[in-house]
Amino acid sequence: MTASVSMTNISKNFDAVRALQDVHIDLFPGEVHTVAGENGSGKSTLLKILAGVIKQDEGQILMDGTQVNFQGVRDSMAYGITLVSQELSLVPHLSVAENVFLGHNQTRNKLGIDWKDTDKRAVEFLKRLNLEVNPRAEVSTLPQHHQQMVEIARAIASNTKVLLLDEPTSSLAPKEVESLFAVVRQLRDEGVAVVMISHRMSEMLDISDRFTVLRDSKFIDTSTRAGVDENWLIDRMVLNKPKKAIHSTEELLKTEVVLEVKGMTDLFGAFQDVSFSLHKGEIVGLAGLAGAGRTELVEAIVGLHPRKAGDVIVEGVIVSHSTRATMNAGVVLVPDDRRAKSTIRDMSIRDNLLLSIHGRPQKQRSRRKEEKIVDEWVSKFKIKMSNPYAPISSLSGGNQQKVVIARCLETNPKVLILDEATRGIDLGAKAEIYQILRDLASKGLAILVVSSELSEIFEISDRVLVMHAGDLTANLARKDISESDVVSAATGVRT
């Protein structure tokens, strides 16, 4: 049997970050092929290359044995390859029908586009997905899971031969997943090659005929369904490392509670009814997959993300839902996206570091005092820089992050929350940041570390919280957990 698509020796780097290294995958017509792996293992990049969204640095793509060279999405579409992207790829203010036929698939007559017929055909395609909506409705007025179905309808409408689904089920309820899978099976039986990325273990095993596992940007293993079960996947997705405990958990739990989060639900449905507490001097890891609601949760705690219900209690006092009130109460966040959320790129290192203390009384803000503050942090955190007046964008990622942490600490917090604090940071700086966090914890600061990297969670946490699809699915002391427990809780497998 010849593979309808064969990708060999694919490598891709984004600047200095390696996204794929020497990966290969074969796709056969009439098969559902799942690409499994943790966040950041390169799955989405692989699909984007096949769809022509980005171009590989090295490696070949063969279509039915002939080498192809995709310069853009239009080239790959010509071969019948369609990507249903993880990012929203609908045009929000256009109608449902038009989104289904986006890209010149509308019916035409002599006078141009025939809207009546286009609407009628859209309804037919959506019916195949068990979705009955008004084809004239603006697509942004549909609920999220219906929008997802519209995207899939578009792929079907463009008569695809190779369908790439990047986490198609992440916003679907079980019933909707069923109808999606029914369609996927139908397409498979018609000879379409379907590639799927999913983080839900049961779904993968339910639908797939073949599996390929990636880890750390590398190809690990491939197998047909027969040889695969949950353990097979987890073993290959997770690299088990020796674990070392830092604090004894019993000891920590005796100390006082600094931060208590009670019954927190956000406005947009990103997470529901989350409760947990942080003790003095404790480092708690918050694990989970992308889209589990972790960033929304910590941003809701500090007043950035709108919430519907729940309380944040610091040392027994309820804090109102505002960023200033939360900061004054002693809870600060190091956000996940340095570029967009925490650094002001063209402003100096000094000004970035002092940003949070601008509300202080004027007499505390002499130039000399401020210089002293900056000097102290620079020497304490070993921030490598030419001079404090250089723009913060001139620093490496790790040093930028140290400046942001210093800014947070300058407010004398009781709780420090870090969201993906070491993403895109080299190993040396990572180790330095871990050491900083341990020192801070030993002085009584309560720290919550959100991370998608299991190794990081295990490196520094005294306790681990796990979120899955907006729910807190595990709250475990360090000594009681293994990496597979965390993966199971994060992917929604009941153990």
Next chain:
Amino acid sequence: MKRVFKLPSLSSMPPWFGLLVLEVVLIIGMSIIQPAFISSSNLSNIIRSAAIPIVLGIGMTFTILTAGIDLSVGSALAFTGILLSGFITHMPRFAAVLLTVIIVTAVVGGINGILIGKIGLNSFVITLGTLGIFRGISYLVTNGTTRTIDTGTLINTLGDGNWGPIPGPAVVVIVVALLSVWALRSTYFGRDVYAVGGNEFAARLAGVFTSRVKLTVYFISAALAALAGIMQVGRLQSAAPTAGAGIELTVVAGVLLGGTRLSGGVGSITGTVIGLLFLQTVSNSLTIQGVSSYWQQVVTGVLLGAAVLFDRIQVSYASRRKYREESNVTKE
């Protein structure tokens, strides 16, 4: 149990509907206060003075729909007149007009379109640059003087004369508007314009040639600016390097007033026509009432602010309703 208010479905109305009602109210009100307002000479005066901004506004609607903007339309208009004044003495009038329109479209549209569409530079910056360049060239060529042009009937009809009982400029506006409405509604290109402005990534993923769509809208905008330049010459029987100075801001105001969103993806030609007609009616009303022309600028500003505010209220109302519906769905 929360009470659910059922507003008369405002969101099902096109965004320009409110403005149309205002326009009608204004016309009725003014004809009661000031009978001279409703005279046929005044009405055709409104139409004649609104025609050029509307033609420019239609081109602007294309660029703003793709989340861009074309600030160079005013200077392209002046540049057209100057170019025409040069050609017209050397060749038949019709050929001169055709050549002028082609050159302006190719040069202005080409520079804007290639830099913004193909290379992906910022539309505000680039067209601010071409605004300066073509205004400057117009001054340089004429040394700042106004040239009179013997226009003949064709050009005069386009800009000022009558075509049967209908003012010539009105015919131009109707033809351009109908063609544009059709193009935006019933051609792949037109739908691509909305798709690129609404979500460029999605359009690209669906196989839309996004850079070519963006390039094309700047050609359209330049071509319509050239047409407006010819109309201006027909109206004034002369070409001045100062022609259309600052008109791009009035045009953008009218386009936004008509419900087109600066962020792209939402808007209509109908809205633009009504928006600019409304601005012209307001300014005519103020003039006829003897109000200082300085006030007209204040009024335009206030109207624009009010329109955007109204739009925001409508949008947030709609999104709140959406969240309510979604949370109902999850409860089931």
